[in-house]
Structure formats: structure tokens, C-alpha cells
Amino acid sequence: MATDGSYSLDEIADRLAIGQVIARYVHALDARDYDTLDDVFLPDTRFDLTEVGGIAGSWVEVKRYYQDNLEAFVDYQHVFSNVLLEFDTGRRRARSRAKVINPCGMLGRDGQLHHFEIVGAYEDLWRRVPDGWRIAERTWRHGWIWGDYPLASLPGDF
Secondary structure, three states, rough: OOOOOOOOHHHHHHHHHHHHHHHHHHHHOOOHHHHHHHHOEEEEEEEEEEHHHOOOOEEEHHHHHHHHHHHEEEEEEEEEEEEEEEEEOOOOOOEEEEEEEEEEEOOOOOEEEEOOOEEEEEEEEEEEEEEEEEEEEEEEEEEEEEOOOOOOOOOOOO
């Protein structure tokens, strides 16, 4: 892999393609369009979302988890940045790490709207398939929750 910024045209195309898949993920998730996410993840993608209280499982299980649990959020917006992307030698697979900031709004037990941010990173393993790049593994690395988090009873509780 070139590290000095002198990439081949094919590698540039792959980087742009993966960037579009990330954008598709962010916009579909924020629109709660979970079926579009079938074009982001492979059916057998393995997830580990346990650092933030989520589940570990396949895309089929995580899709159901999203459908059943993300309604608790009145609003949210996912922001990805600083994507570090490294390809294997044949550019059939890639690894990425992306910084994520997720501003959220949730009704608390008090009936009031609470705004907070979830901050962390996604570590993904990408696989090239016949119709493009897809995420084959995803792990959430939790940073912190900042703001008026309604489920915490003490600072630092989740």
C-alpha cells in the first residue's frame, strides 16, 4: 500500500467506492431505512456492539436489533470522519477505522427531551464482492457519552 499519497487510479476508485458505502450507511441509518443497509453489510457480517451495551451477532440479528431499539431515539445523526483505510496486497479486503460522533435526542423517564452525544470509533473489515465493497466485520470502540444522557443515574453510568 502506498503511504505517501501516490495511489494508483484503481486504488483511488476503491477508496471513493468505500466512501460512498459509508455515506450510504450514515444516510440510511439516520433515515431509519434499514433495508438499504443490506447494500452496506454482507448477510453474514459479524458485529460486536457490546462496548456500548449493544449486541454481538450477524447482520440479520443486528438489523432486527436496530429496528426494535433505535425507536427510543427521538432524533439522531451519525457523523463519520477521519477514516483510516488500509488495503491488503490484492485489494480484495480492507480495514478501516472511523471516528464517529452521534448527536442524539431521547425522551427520559421524566418525559423531557434529553440531548447527548455518543462518541467512539468503528473498526471495519471490508470485502470486495462482485457488486462492490461491503462490510464483513464491524466492531464499535466506545469512547464516551457527553451531555444530558437520560439513562445515567451518576456520571459515567450507562
